[in-house]
Amino acid sequence: MSLxxxxxxxxxxxxxxxxxxQGFWANGVRAGVKYANKxxxxxxxxxxxxQAAGVFTRNLVKAHxxxxxxxxxxxGLAQAIVINSGNANACLGETGDQAALAMTQKAADCFxxxxxxxxxxxxxxxxxxxxxxxxxxxxxKAIAELNGQKRExxxxxxxxxxxxxxxxxxxxxxxxxxxxxxxxxxxxIKCQGGTIRLGAMAKGSGMIHPNxxxxxxxxxxxxxxxxxxxxxxxxxxVEDSFNMVTIDGDTSTNDTVLFLANGSSGIKPLGExxxxxxxxxxxxCFWLAQEIARDGExxxxxxxxxxxxxxxxxxxxxxxxxVCGASLVKTALFGEDANWxxxxxxxxxxxxxxxxxxxxxxxxxxxxxxxGQGVGFSVRRATEILAAKDIIIKIDLQKGAETAxxxxxxxxxxxxxxxxxxxx
Amino acid sequence: MSLxxxxxxxxxxxxxxxxxxQGFWANGVRAGVKYANKxxxxxxxxxxxxQAAGVFTRNLVKAHxxxxxxxxxxxGLAQAIVINSGNANACLGETGDQAALAMTQKAADCFxxxxxxxxxxxxxxxxxxxxxxxxxxxxxKAIAELNGQKRExxxxxxxxxxxxxxxxxxxxxxxxxxxxxxxxxxxxIKCQGGTIRLGAMAKGSGMIHPNxxxxxxxxxxxxxxxxxxxxxxxxxxVEDSFNMVTIDGDTSTNDTVLFLANGSSGIKPLGExxxxxxxxxxxxCFWLAQEIARDGExxxxxxxxxxxxxxxxxxxxxxxxxVCGASLVKTALFGEDANWxxxxxxxxxxxxxxxxxxxxxxxxxxxxxxxGQGVGFSVRRATEILAAKDIIIKIDLQKGAETAxxxxxxxxxxxxxxxxxxxx
Numbered sequence: 001m002s003l004x005x006x007x008x009x010x011x012x013x014x015x016x017x018x019x020x021x022q023g024f025w026a027n028g029v030r031a032g033v034k035y036a037n038k039x040x041x042x043x044x045x046x047x048x049x050x051q052a053a054g055v056f057t058r059n060l061v062k063a064h065x066x067x068x069x070x071x072x073x074x075x076g077l078a079q080a081i082v083i084n085s086g087n088a089n090a091c092l093g094e095t096g097d098q099a100a101l102a103m104t105q106k107a108a109d110c111f112x113x114x115x116x117x118x119x120x121x122x123x124x125x126x127x128x129x130x131x132x133x134x135x136x137x138x139x140x141k142a143i144a145e146l147n148g149q150k151r152e153x154x155x156x157x158x159x160x161x162x163x164x165x166x167x168x169x170x171x172x173x174x175x176x177x178x179x180x181x182x183x184x185x186x187x188x189i190k191c192q193g194g195t196i197r198l199g200a201m202a203k204g205s206g207m208i209h210p211n212x213x214x215x216x217x218x219x220x221x222x223x224x225x226x227x228x229x230x231x232x233x234x235x236x237x238v239e240d241s242f243n244m245v246t247i248d249g250d251t252s253t254n255d256t257v258l259f260l261a262n263g264s265s266g267i268k269p270l271g272e273x274x275x276x277x278x279x280x281x282x283x284x285c286f287w288l289a290q291e292i293a294r295d296g297e298x299x300x301x302x303x304x305x306x307x308x309x310x311x312x313x314x315x316x317x318x319x320x321x322x323v324c325g326a327s328l329v330k331t332a333l334f335g336e337d338a339n340w341x342x343x344x345x346x347x348x349x350x351x352x353x354x355x356x357x358x359x360x361x362x363x364x365x366x367x368x369x370x371x372g373q374g375v376g377f378s379v380r381r382a383t384e385i386l387a388a389k390d391i392i393i394k395i396d397l398q399k400g401a402e403t404a405x406x407x408x409x410x411x412x413x414x415x416x417x418x419x420x421x422x423x424x
Numbered sequence: 425m426s427l428x429x430x431x432x433x434x435x436x437x438x439x440x441x442x443x444x445x446q447g448f449w450a451n452g453v454r455a456g457v458k459y460a461n462k463x464x465x466x467x468x469x470x471x472x473x474x475q476a477a478g479v480f481t482r483n484l485v486k487a488h489x490x491x492x493x494x495x496x497x498x499x500g501l502a503q504a505i506v507i508n509s510g511n512a513n514a515c516l517g518e519t520g521d522q523a524a525l526a527m528t529q530k531a532a533d534c535f536x537x538x539x540x541x542x543x544x545x546x547x548x549x550x551x552x553x554x555x556x557x558x559x560x561x562x563x564x565k566a567i568a569e570l571n572g573q574k575r576e577x578x579x580x581x582x583x584x585x586x587x588x589x590x591x592x593x594x595x596x597x598x599x600x601x602x603x604x605x606x607x608x609x610x611x612x613i614k615c616q617g618g619t620i621r622l623g624a625m626a627k628g629s630g631m632i633h634p635n636x637x638x639x640x641x642x643x644x645x646x647x648x649x650x651x652x653x654x655x656x657x658x659x660x661x662v663e664d665s666f667n668m669v670t671i672d673g674d675t676s677t678n679d680t681v682l683f684l685a686n687g688s689s690g691i692k693p694l695g696e697x698x699x700x701x702x703x704x705x706x707x708x709c710f711w712l713a714q715e716i717a718r719d720g721e722x723x724x725x726x727x728x729x730x731x732x733x734x735x736x737x738x739x740x741x742x743x744x745x746x747v748c749g750a751s752l753v754k755t756a757l758f759g760e761d762a763n764w765x766x767x768x769x770x771x772x773x774x775x776x777x778x779x780x781x782x783x784x785x786x787x788x789x790x791x792x793x794x795x796g797q798g799v800g801f802s803v804r805r806a807t808e809i810l811a812a813k814d815i816i817i818k819i820d821l822q823k824g825a826e827t828a829x830x831x832x833x834x835x836x837x838x839x840x841x842x843x844x845x846x847x848x
Binding site for chain 2: 058059060061062088090091092093096125126127128252253327331334339340341342344345347348349354356357369371372373374411412413415416417
């Protein structure tokens with residue numbers, strides 16, 4: 001069953017981020033986790049318990065908040081999420097477990113909920129003790145402010161949207177580390193029974209690779225969905241979006257994407273409406289994934305690799321990611337150098353099955369190799385294409401009908417600079 | 425059966441590179457393949473047909489000389505090798521196959537041999553037409569010179585060693601691309617019946633990773649060995665040496681290691697002597713592999729990762745290579761930043777089986793993490809350790825008795841610079 005094309009773009013992008021769906025609230029504050037003046041503590045809250053789904057890092061080394069959230073999400077319910085940047089709360093043993101637990105307990109106290117209904121995520125440096133009193137104070141402050149915003153919007157009949165939008169924006173700001181751009185978005189879908197909304201925010205930038213491409217992503221919706229529906233929607237969208245982003249080949253200990261549905265719209269999307277919602281979730285994940293790639297550490301260029309003609313979907317994915325992640329492709333991109341040999345070399349070690357003598361490669365729309373060999377292309381035209389900020393590499397493996405896309409960025413001096421001095 | 429420790433260091437390092445073993449000759453010239461004044465064409469020649477072994481890239485995309493050498497080595501015999509830098513002769517279709525063949529034919533003509541007994545290797549940019557007339561002229565020149573050197577040394581009773589040493593040195597120079605150091609060495613082993621020698625040269629630097637770590641490596645010996653003995657000696661040594669070097673995660677289309685044994689010493693190493701020889705071959709490969717890592721593109725530091733306590737040998741290898749190859753570990757090294765969290769994260773996504781709560785990590789001799797958690801170490805001391813040019817990271821997985829070592833280098837601004845402008 002697939003969506004009728006004409007109804008495909010029924011949704012509209014709206015402001016408000018994760019606070020856009022009915023009954024959701026978000027806020028971000030400057031707690032002082034690592035820096036005095038950076039927004040670094042965020043909360044997301046639903047007026048009622050929400051169905052919850054999550055996808056977590058496949059790194060064997062999992063941060064303490066990842067382990068705790070995996071536990072708390074097991075019953076498919078959550079009502080709030082608390083997130084800090086500036087410290088990953090990873091590899092700290094007992095004290096790390098306790099810190100993650102204390103964060104959920106503090107949020108539970110402030111919201112008057114059970115701590116089992118609170119999820120938690122952290123991002124930042126690994127192995128450094130959490131400044132727990134600072135973080136707990138931050139949680140108190142963020143929730144006090146959020147409750148104030150709620151009162152203002154609900155009781156005093158103020159034009160609430162501006163307040164909500166700004167607070168959600170601060171939440172999206174608070175989860176950033178080396179990110180340069182705030183990544184948040186929301187959309188609205190007209191369904192038969194009325195309107196449902198989807199909100200999202202994410203942070204990315206470094207330590208990003210295959211299994212769970214983003215460090216942190218959060219989505220909220222006021223649609224009525226079960227936790228298992230939510231989980232399968234999330235899994236399939238993450239597979240083709242976040243998991244196809246590669247910045248530096250490093251899979252983080254903290255990667256987490258959470259998705260909450262509180263049903264506050266009163267609408268259960270069925271049939272065509274469900275397909276629309278599914279498409280919207282995918283669109284949102286693609287948007288976030290591309291924003292993360294675009295904002296890769298030190299990136300000066302955005303890269304999309306499109307693979308067609310693969311024998312299997314897995315081959316297509318391997319090929320696309322291998323090219324996207326190859327240091328030599330990434331540096332050539334930075335240098336605006338039409339060195340397509342590095343692209344075919346990366347295909348060759350990708351593990352994908354294909355005949356090297358059948359491959360075609362394009363930079364943008366310029367064919368540079370056919371049947372595995374260079375064609376006489378205009379180097380001037382290639383250089384023009386590579387001078388753009390967004391670069392598309394197309395590859396036809398000529399071995400089947402499967403396709404995949406992967407996203408990444410170039411490898412620049414600034415990547416080295418940023419990562420040569422991150423803890424200190 | 426293992427070597428008696430007391431006899432282990434029976435060999436002596438000597439000058440002469442691949443020309444050191446009896447009956448071997450090598451030469452390098454400036455042919456003008458890519459640059460006017462660079463040594464870029466090398467030949468190795470044996471007075472008699474030699475037993476031959478080879479290990480080649482596992483990249484699905486194989487350069488034309490790789491395909492031809494694989495064919496020519498099938499009968500286990502070779503008498504000469506011809507090598508060019510400045511052009512990889514890869515992804516050029518028919519003309520690439522013809523160019524590789526023409527190189528062996530030209531060498532065969534000049535040496536008065538059959539072209540099936542000539543092996544060939546190329547390194548440089550992929551997908552650019554070979555300047556074949558230039559290369560063939562270079563081969564002629566290199567062999568004419570080599571024959572002259574042979575005559576001088578053999579017939580005119582001149583003190584030949586200096587001439588041979590310089591000519592082999594020029595061969596080692598001619599295979600370099602972005603290498604900054606010439607990588608050649610030779611050794612001598614006292615056996616029961618007399619002396620056998622082993623000579624070697626290699627080039628590395630970029631596009632270096634797991635399957636066949638080096639771009640090009642060549643070994644010669646005057647011991648009497650069969651091609652199959654040679655092949656198994658080579659395979660086991662390459663596995664633990666070249667294949668444990670990682671510079672940038674890119675596996676080249678051209679990686680080749682060749683090993684020739686011409687028997688000119690008249691000595692067939694048996695028993696203890698064979699074990700000594702085996703150790704010497706391993707020592708030579710380790711030496712070359714480390715030289716390649718030390719000279720990684722843009723490297724300012726040399727990294728050795730030592731993994732102990734792994735459950736399986738494969739786990740140990742995966743863990744060591746993952747840490748050695750992690751962009752975030754490499755940039756931290758460049759920044760002299762004791763960010764051990766990146767080391768444990770790289771272990772976590774390596775695929776090796778271990779308990780994150782049992783791992784210990786040392787920078788040099790300084791314990792920085794125990795039981796998967798940071799210990800209170802002196803940051804001043806860590807910074808001192810990281811300020812050195814050679815860095816050792818030790819990891820104990822506490823899961824078994826297997827060990828592995830991997831070698832690499834840091835990721836610097838210069839890596840980006842070198843690779844941002846390689847073809848142009």
